[in-house]
Amino acid sequence: MGIQERVRSGREILLTFDDGPDPSVTPAVLEALREAKARAVFFVLGKQVEKYPDLVRRTQDEGHIIGNHTYTHTAYGRFTLFEYLEDVKRCQEAVAKVLGRSPTYFRPPEGRLTVGSLSVPLLCGLHTMYWSLDPRDFSLETSEQANLCADQLAAQTRPGDILLLHDVNPALPRVLARLLPQLRERGMDSSESVKRLESRTPYQK
Numbered sequence: 368m369g370i371q372e373r374v375r376s377g378r379e380i381l382l383t384f385d386d387g388p389d390p391s392v393t394p395a396v397l398e399a400l401r402e403a404k405a406r407a408v409f410f411v412l413g414k415q416v417e418k419y420p421d422l423v424r425r426t427q428d429e430g431h432i433i434g435n436h437t438y439t440h441t442a443y444g445r446f447t448l449f450e451y452l453e454d455v456k457r458c459q460e461a462v463a464k465v466l467g468r469s470p471t472y473f474r475p476p477e478g479r480l481t482v483g484s485l486s487v488p489l490l491c492g493l494h495t496m497y498w499s500l501d502p503r504d505f506s507l508e509t510s511e512q513a514n515l516c517a518d519q520l521a522a523q524t525r526p527g528d529i530l531l532l533h534d535v536n537p538a539l540p541r542v543l544a545r546l547l548p549q550l551r552e553r554g555m556d557s558s559e560s561v562k563r564l565e566s567r568t569p570y571q572k
């Protein structure tokens with residue numbers, strides 16, 4: 368079985384960002400996190416890693432963890448088990464080329480629980496991490512929508528939550544600029560969770 372990582376104590380939450388790195392969004396996301404002194408997990412796509420290796424390095428250098436989100440973002444179901452395995456491995460290799468080691472954490476595209484999404488990570492030594500809050504940030508277009516999303520998400524977030532966000536939508540930095548201070552005011556902390564994940568070997572050879 369894949370392991371659903373849970374955030375355990377106090378007011379810990381975990382911020383996660385999928386589908387990047389994206390040259391027009393990821394730098395602003397990193398900036399927002401830096402300002403809020405918040406750490407996160409970035410589930411990257413291998414094809415993006417190959418295009419923007421510097422962004423992956425920067426993300427790691429700024430204290431965040433890099434996780435595997437497959438190479439092409441094709442969900443199992445549209446791939447055979449073997450193709451899915453190859454897609455996951457290809458992302459491992461793309462990250463290893465940049466960081467010298469490959470991830471331990473994995474998030475399946477579309478997050479579906481399937482034979483492939485459960486068995487393939489195990490074969491690759493990966494732990495699967497799902498989420499508990501999905502604000503559907505990829506659909507945000509206007510700044511009003513971004514602000515509303517931030518306020519709703521801030522109100523919904525409870526200790527232990529894992530937030531699913533995507534560092535590919537240009538509206539996301541605005542969401543974070545409004546969300547992170549609210550979370551901080553309520554004592555919600557993502558950095559402690561990242562430290563905990565780090566202590567459990569977030570990378571393998």
Ligand SMILES: [Zn+2]
Binds near residue numbers: 386436440
């Ligand atoms: Zn995704």
